[in-house]
Amino acid sequence: MEAATANVTQGNVTHGTEQIANELAGKYLTFSLGDEDYGVGILSVREIIGVMDITAVPHTPSYIKGVINLRGRVIPVLDLRLKFDMEPQDYNERTCIIVVEVQGQTAPVQVGMVVDSVSEVLNIIAEEIEPPPSLGSSGETDNILGMAKIKGDVKILLHVDRVVGEGVLSRFEEAGQEGN
Amino acid sequence: MANGEKPLSDILDEMALQILMIEPGDLSVVGELLDLVEKILPGYASEDIPVVIQQMANTFRGSLEKLIMGELDDSAENYELLGECISRMQEIARKEGVADEATILAFSATLKKIGFAFDEKELLGVAGFGLAESGEAQPEVEAAEVLSEQEPVAPAKAQPMPDFLQDKELLSGFIEEAFEHLESIEVNVISLEQSPDDMDIINNIFRPFHTIKGVSGFLNLKTINKLAHATENLLDDVRNGKREMDSGVIDIVLTVGDVLRSMVENIKDVLEGGPDKYRDTDITGYVAEIKQLQLGEGAAPAQTAEEPPVAPAPQAEAEPVISSPASPQAAAPAPPRQPSKSAAPAQALPPQQAAPAKGPAQGAPAQAQRKIGAAIKVDVEKLDALVNAVGELVIMQSLVRQNPLVSRIADPKLTKDLSQLTKITSDLQRTAMSMRMVPIKQTFDKMIRLVRDLSKKSGKKVDLIMEGAETEIDRNMVDSIYDPLVHMMRNSVDHGIQPPDEREKHGKPGTGTVYLRAYQKGGSMLIEIEDDGEGLNSKKIRQKAIERGIISESESLSEYDLNNLVFVPGFSTADKITDVSGRGVGMDVVKKAVEKLRGKVEVQSQPGKGSLFVIRLPLTLALIDGIMVRVGRERYIIPTIAIQESMHPEREKYNTIHGKGETLLVRGELVPIVRLYEMFGVEPTFKDPCEAIVVVIENEGRKRALMVDELLGKEEVVIKSLGGLQDIQGVAGGTILGDGHVGLILDLAGIVSSTKDH
Numbered sequence: 004m005e006a007a008t009a010n011v012t013q014g015n016v017t018h019g020t021e022q023i024a025n026e027l028a029g030k031y032l033t034f035s036l037g038d039e040d041y042g043v044g045i046l047s048v049r050e051i052i053g054v055m056d057i058t059a060v061p062h063t064p065s066y067i068k069g070v071i072n073l074r075g076r077v078i079p080v081l082d083l084r085l086k087f088d089m090e091p092q093d094y095n096e097r098t099c100i101i102v103v104e105v106q107g108q109t110a111p112v113q114v115g116m117v118v119d120s121v122s123e124v125l126n127i128i129a130e131e132i133e134p135p136p137s138l139g140s141s142g143e144t145d146n147i148l149g150m151a152k153i154k155g156d157v158k159i160l161l162h163v164d165r166v167v168g169e170g171v172l173s174r175f176e177e178a179g180q181e182g183n
Numbered sequence: 184m185a186n187g188e189k190p191l192s193d194i195l196d197e198m199a200l201q202i203l204m205i206e207p208g209d210l211s212v213v214g215e216l217l218d219l220v221e222k223i224l225p226g227y228a229s230e231d232i233p234v235v236i237q238q239m240a241n242t243f244r245g246s247l248e249k250l251i252m253g254e255l256d257d258s259a260e261n262y263e264l265l266g267e268c269i270s271r272m273q274e275i276a277r278k279e280g281v282a283d284e285a286t287i288l289a290f291s292a293t294l295k296k297i298g299f300a301f302d303e304k305e306l307l308g309v310a311g312f313g314l315a316e317s318g319e320a321q322p323e324v325e326a327a328e329v330l331s332e333q334e335p336v337a338p339a340k341a342q343p344m345p346d347f348l349q350d351k352e353l354l355s356g357f358i359e360e361a362f363e364h365l366e367s368i369e370v371n372v373i374s375l376e377q378s379p380d381d382m383d384i385i386n387n388i389f390r391p392f393h394t395i396k397g398v399s400g401f402l403n404l405k406t407i408n409k410l411a412h413a414t415e416n417l418l419d420d421v422r423n424g425k426r427e428m429d430s431g432v433i434d435i436v437l438t439v440g441d442v443l444r445s446m447v448e449n450i451k452d453v454l455e456g457g458p459d460k461y462r463d464t465d466i467t468g469y470v471a472e473i474k475q476l477q478l479g480e481g482a483a484p485a486q487t488a489e490e491p492p493v494a495p496a497p498q499a500e501a502e503p504v505i506s507s508p509a510s511p512q513a514a515a516p517a518p519p520r521q522p523s524k525s526a527a528p529a530q531a532l533p534p535q536q537a538a539p540a541k542g543p544a545q546g547a548p549a550q551a552q553r554k555i556g557a558a559i560k561v562d563v564e565k566l567d568a569l570v571n572a573v574g575e576l577v578i579m580q581s582l583v584r585q586n587p588l589v590s591r592i593a594d595p596k597l598t599k600d601l602s603q604l605t606k607i608t609s610d611l612q613r614t615a616m617s618m619r620m621v622p623i624k625q626t627f628d629k630m631i632r633l634v635r636d637l638s639k640k641s642g643k644k645v646d647l648i649m650e651g652a653e654t655e656i657d658r659n660m661v662d663s664i665y666d667p668l669v670h671m672m673r674n675s676v677d678h679g680i681q682p683p684d685e686r687e688k689h690g691k692p693g694t695g696t697v698y699l700r701a702y703q704k705g706g707s708m709l710i711e712i713e714d715d716g717e718g719l720n721s722k723k724i725r726q727k728a729i730e731r732g733i734i735s736e737s738e739s740l741s742e743y744d745l746n747n748l749v750f751v752p753g754f755s756t757a758d759k760i761t762d763v764s765g766r767g768v769g770m771d772v773v774k775k776a777v778e779k780l781r782g783k784v785e786v787q788s789q790p791g792k793g794s795l796f797v798i799r800l801p802l803t804l805a806l807i808d809g810i811m812v813r814v815g816r817e818r819y820i821i822p823t824i825a826i827q828e829s830m831h832p833e834r835e836k837y838n839t840i841h842g843k844g845e846t847l848l849v850r851g852e853l854v855p856i857v858r859l860y861e862m863f864g865v866e867p868t869f870k871d872p873c874e875a876i877v878v879v880i881e882n883e884g885r886k887r888a889l890m891v892d893e894l895l896g897k898e899e900v901v902i903k904s905l906g907g908l909q910d911i912q913g914v915a916g917g918t919i920l921g922d923g924h925v926g927l928i929l930d931l932a933g934i935v936s937s938t939k940d941h
Binding site: 056058059060061063067069070071072074076077079080092105107112113114156167 | 387448571628905908911914917919923925926
């Protein structure tokens, strides 16, 4: 169980493949985006909610859908499809918001991620995990901890802090500097 | 270079730079200098910084502290000398900590020239020029038990931290208590200056020292104990009529109060940050000074007062609670030892005491009343959590009530129960909110000392009269309002009140008066600072504003508008830089700080008669009064305080400039129009400004007409942050609306600055 949290901060390239796999082993919440399956470490997941009315926030990247009221707390929501430059899709009854908690600048922050549908919680063992493939210099794999191959299916294990970190927590420079 | 800290030379260079920038009166730079020097203090510095330099830094810091407290002269010469000290430190740093005696002696001599007394033998001792007596200074502390994990940073000085961390609960209780005591000491001492023979006030000063002495002894805080004890003895002499309560005693009591405060603060740091934070304070100088006061001027032999007074400790600890001047219990422990000669007049004149004591004396009974009610201390976080939860409760219950299914139920019992629930929740909300409120007294009390010091320094006579110190203010606001208040008080004493002779020339009493008032009015809290000084010179302001290009020659402004130009950035009314108010800049800073708290500040003034500054603040930071507006499908909240008016614009008042910049003529003024839908990328109902509604807002003196589709009504909303989303232009935060959706609160400062003036 510990491994899932440890890996988040230590996706270090210098480790041996095996070691990475060992660190990554643990329970993952899996979900789908289009034809792809993804997993996020269960320890960062706080809850799963249905899609609710989202209040748009101006001057944010398009993948930030806005903010929602999560039992009195205002939390930002980002659309993972848009974040990963996939075709947008209208929300339906299977669309879910996975609320994850990541470390913000000062305190932990909760952020919602819109996904097509949530599948199940899987216990992924080290043997099933491979390091992320290199897709050239585009840096696309920064968000990925590793690939899990389970019975022929491939699940992409996401580095939640990075996905959310650059998606939400970083300042929106272009928007913020127009003024002054 | 542990922790990736800056190398020593960088720190020293930075210090040297800072000292160049200091101008007398600008203590903020001294503060920055203090921050810098703290990085190279014993116990803070990384280990590769030579011990000598650490010790020099320590001494240097001592002199800075004295400067800040006003004990050393805040003059250009002194800063030059301090600069010299820094270059000595740089010199030694260049030689990698190999200090020669001459440099250290030069360093010491320079510091002494400034008027900072200290023992250079210690410095020399550290540097290896061993002197036999160097160990003598702290025999008592050395005897104390040494903590095993004591850091070896300053081996030559070997200041073991006394072992006082055994009972952290007790210790943190003591810290809280000590701060309260020290504050009450300060207030009482200052009221004592106005009625030096008032035995009640002397007792009120004596008792907190006694309590601090007792508890610190129990907790093994030896230095604090020793200093408090010495002061207590001195005060006991005063109580017993062995000596007069003169300015010497008052000064040393104030100084000791400050020293004790910094020591207690250090204990607090230790408690939070571990034993590494421990900083030894050398109190021998103060103790010696007290002893000298006792021996030198006190008529009777001082040593007889070694024993604490007859009043048993527990009683004395309970005593500060009842401190109203007329209270018979308060006087009870004292009489047996009071010689009748000084006690009699004080006791005989209770009704008159109140009059000369004015502000400070007014404060004292209020504090006593506050303390009488039983109180518990609660963690602020818990309190905030409670307030948040209650906010949710209020929203949830309104959601339940508005649920169409529920509202269709025609059961009288349910209707009754629901309205009962509403009442309870709103009661609960009010109570929860009030728990965050504290009297503004604490902040006001600090002004007493400030005015005292300022008037002494400037040679003006100033009475401070405080009213409404019991008015409550959101505790989150207390800290933020302190700086602006200090600035304005300084302004009033420095620029407002004239010197006595000049006042008399104008037929005013030689002593000026500054009023500090607080009261609540119409959902706002108002703080007023009024002086009977010179008043603002609107002609001069006008002239200057034209010079600075703030207004044009042809503009005609009312007296009121002219006076309020002092809040415009870059404006200053002070002709010359004075020692007290620094460069005279800063009213714009006050305005900014107040606007950050969503407040307003304005000034009214009559030339020759005085000026009145009014700060208007919301009662609480958690709530915001706003007007909800609709733009397309979105709803936004505009803070009411900034709204001037709203209207359907008339066609003839709408203008464009070069077909682009749009303005609206509002009461003779061209106000730029901001199309909110464009700014926020929303599809609006109206694109023609004359069909839509414009809301005219003002922020920092700049106006904008915001175009919206509809006004939805006034709403008081709870402000929330937008989770991890930060610094979004034009959005100050979010709130949860009555229907459970999130509404965005507009950040008018951002909107104004992102659109151009014309």
